[in-house]
Amino acid sequence: MPLLPDVTVDPPSPEPRDAYEVSAEFYDILQADRDRARVHRFYARDVRTARRGVLDVGAGTGRVTLMSLAESRVPVHAVEPTRCMRSLLMTRLAALPAGMRTRVTVHPQGLCEAGLREVADVAICHNTIGCLPPDARRALWPAVAEALLPGGVLLVHLPPDRLPRDEATHVLPAQKVGQHVYGGRMVMSADADRIRTRFEYWVRGARGVLREYTETFWMWPASLAEVIAELAGSGFVPLPGRADPAVLTVRLER
Numbered sequence: 309m310p311l312l313p314d315v316t317v318d319p320p321s322p323e324p325r326d327a328y329e330v331s332a333e334f335y336d337i338l339q340a341d342r343d344r345a346r347v348h349r350f351y352a353r354d355v356r357t358a359r360r361g362v363l364d365v366g367a368g369t370g371r372v373t374l375m376s377l378a379e380s381r382v383p384v385h386a387v388e389p390t391r392c393m394r395s396l397l398m399t400r401l402a403a404l405p406a407g408m409r410t411r412v413t414v415h416p417q418g419l420c421e422a423g424l425r426e427v428a429d430v431a432i433c434h435n436t437i438g439c440l441p442p443d444a445r446r447a448l449w450p451a452v453a454e455a456l457l458p459g460g461v462l463l464v465h466l467p468p469d470r471l472p473r474d475e476a477t478h479v480l481p482a483q484k485v486g487q488h489v490y491g492g493r494m495v496m497s498a499d500a501d502r503i504r505t506r507f508e509y510w511v512r513g514a515r516g517v518l519r520e521y522t523e524t525f526w527m528w529p530a531s532l533a534e535v536i537a538e539l540a541g542s543g544f545v546p547l548p549g550r551a552d553p554a555v556l557t558v559r560l561e562r
């Protein structure tokens with residue numbers, strides 16, 4: 309390894325500050341178990357039907373990507389623009405058997421910049437749409453349509469459909485890691501047309517709190533009708549008869 313003074317870092321190009329730079333450390337330890345089960349329940353059945361490829365839009369630390377690799381035999385495209393989340397994803401991929409790893413391609417841009425054309429017949433947006441401002445959300449649908457083959461299916465984890473009336477707190481169950489306990493909570497409140505989502509994290513040792521952080525995200529509500537209308541503009545039609553109301557399934561009819 310070179311000595312530190314010999315190292316220069318050339319940023320590839322100006323990148324915005326990472327939105328998840330605090331949360332990345334806590335994301336999987338505090339949320340993974342619950343979300344792993346949810347991701348399986350929401351998407352595994354459709355992923356098993358994929359014959360050409362699976363597209364994971366906003367792959368984060370890789371829960372949908374990993375499930376898609378396990379449940380299908382097709383190429384998987386993980387689109388993740390945020391460096392710290394992508395780093396965790398890459399660590400996960402590095403631990404996979406080489407045969408499985410060769411099936412996944414990581415795209416380090418937002419979907420609109422990734423230039424993907426007809427790479428998948430199943431696309432998934434899990435826990436991503438709610439984090440996009442309306443303009444960015446609307447810009448995403450034509451890019452998903454480009455990336456899908458005709459007849460392809462898109463599964464959208466729906467954003468909150470309205471602003472919260474009162475402040476709501478959701479406790480993230482504490483997890484023991486060696487001699488430390490990690491915990492946190494998520495506090496959601498309305499701010500004009502957005503939802504302020506403040507994550508508060510803590511790490512405790514035997515003598516009390518060792519570290520504390522907060523990180524605030526913004527979310528934008530959208531009703532089911534709005535999302536369906538936006539998607540229709542890019543050639544998507546809803547598929548009825550899906551069990552979970554948290555996920556909208558649409559097919560690309562063009």
Ligand SMILES: C[S@@+](CC[C@H](N)C(=O)[O-])C[C@H]1O[C@@H](n2cnc3c(N)ncnc32)[C@H](O)[C@@H]1O
Pocket residue numbers: 365366367368369370371372387388389390393417418419420433434435436439440448
């Ligand atoms: C709340 S995280 C969810 C990550 C993952 N889907 C999960 O549920 O664990 C939302 C992710 O969407 C990514 N993202 C934001 N804008 C995006 C875009 N235009 N295209 C693709 N991903 C995007 C963010 O970098 C972030 O990792």
